[in-house]
Amino acid sequence: MLFDRLAFCCSKHTSSSQRKYPTVIEELCHQFSLANLKKSTNNFDENGVIGYGRFGKVYKGCLQHNDGSDYSVTLKRLGVKDSRGLEQFKNEIELLCQLRHPNCVSLIGFCNHKKEKILVYEYMSNGSLHQHLRGGLLSWKKRLEICIEAAHGLHYLHTGAKRTIIHRNINPSNILLDNNMKSKLTDFRLSIQGPRYGSKPKPIKVYVIEEVVCGRNCLIIPTETEVLEKPVEENIDQNIKGKIAPECWQVFIDIIIRCLKYEPDERPTMGEVEVQLEHALSMQEQADITNTNSDYTLFSTTTIHLGLELESNPEESDT
Missing domain, CATH: 3.30.200.20 (Phosphorylase Kinase; domain 1)
Known part of the structure; x- marks a missing residue:
């Protein structure tokens, strides 16, 4: 060591x-x-x-x-x-x-x-993302901003040093918020250093995404060949339901699905994740300019296939 x-x-x-x-x-x-x-x-x-x-x-x-x-x-x-x-x-x-x-x-x-x-x-005066999601007080745009900041931190870990650093324990409890509600990654006790920078993250930890979107731990881990019974859209946190622009949602859910690809070469780098999340936020902001009074309706139905992804080592996931 x-x-x-x-x-x-x-x-x-x-x-x-x-x-x-x-x-x-x-x-x-x-x-x-x-x-x-x-x-x-x-x-x-x-x-x-x-x-x-x-x-x-x-x-x-x-x-x-x-x-x-x-x-x-x-x-x-x-x-x-x-x-x-x-x-x-x-x-x-x-x-x-x-x-x-x-x-x-x-x-x-x-x-x-x-x-x-x-x-x-x-000292991080606003606690963890997990605490705020359970309280249901974060707007959809703030959740996106926090995800983008966390992606900035992960991109730095993956490419900002001579050797890639894989955090291996990313979850809402390990994303802390300062007095300006800016997010910072913490808890590096399980982290490892890879042989070179730029390696791609392992399959995504689904509970990170579902807690950001759903505000609670609502997923039941399926068997090897199952998919989630309900579309993601049906589990969206009631506090942000109707607040997500369809254009923004499509970009957001597409990057989730890409992160879940089993083959490493099919998954995005953290740099790509950053760009797509920033694009999703931009789409939301553009939609909000013209739609100031009514709720949005999501007509898409997205089911997430887990099977093979669950076979990989959860401690090596970093998205």
């Missing part, structure tokens, strides 16, 4: 008395003391918990800049119980140290103190 290689290289070429940082990672990413993070969360007070996950609890904390001013942070306190959990902890630090993009959450620092493994991120 890079985490260990960097530590070895630093120790090999520079004595501890000459080094300001024990590893390159700590130079790029601040290492907090456990005492400092306890203070920032009032000793991990339960009232400061803002989320839960398979990895552990998420807290809102308060730290200070060098000038004494306060700023909010998010602390992910990992329940690392084995070597796999430790590798995921190191993996997220190593990857996020390399990333600089407005649609990827920024890692501020970490704490590695005995059994305590804590990641410290910028």
Whole structure:
């Protein structure tokens, strides 16, 4: 792992008395003391918990800049119980140290103190896309904008570095929203680096799309040869039903179907997904200029064939 290689290289070429940082990672990413993070969360007070996950609890904390001013942070306190959990902890630090993009959450620092493994991120004041979809308050256009921003982040991961980074855990809970409702990708613990940039994403995770469109987890996983019993149009979230222009919907559903192609060469790159989503938003905005009073009607009936797509490894899907 890079985490260990960097530590070895630093120790090999520079004595501890000459080094300001024990590893390159700590130079790029601040290492907090456990005492400092306890203070920032009032000793991990339960009232400061803002989320839960398979990895552990998420807290809102308060730290200070060098000038004494306060700023909010998010602390992910990992329940690392084995070597796999430790590798995921190191993996997220190593990857996020390399990333600089407005649609990827920024890692501020970490704490590695005995059994305590804590990641410290910028604070995202509007929670996750999942929370807003369950609340049903997002307009169709805002949902499209968030999808476009997430696609920007994924395109950067796939092509913005020397080696492709595959996130492998894209879902509405891992798309966070800042105070301006701009989206950022988070949770890179399962990410891997590929051999080269520009590789195509694996088959799409259907629940990402259906939650954006339907606002809830309404799909039942079919058997190998089944299709979804109801057309997608019949499951659209009531909060946005009648708000989707047919022209926009056609572009949106076409890109979904292309992402679901089993053969990699038939699937679009994330760059193509970006362009098509932006085109869908443009079609919606154009339609809204002339249609200001009445609801839209979708006459299409789209069924999604899953069969073969479900056979692929879900952890390698990145759309």
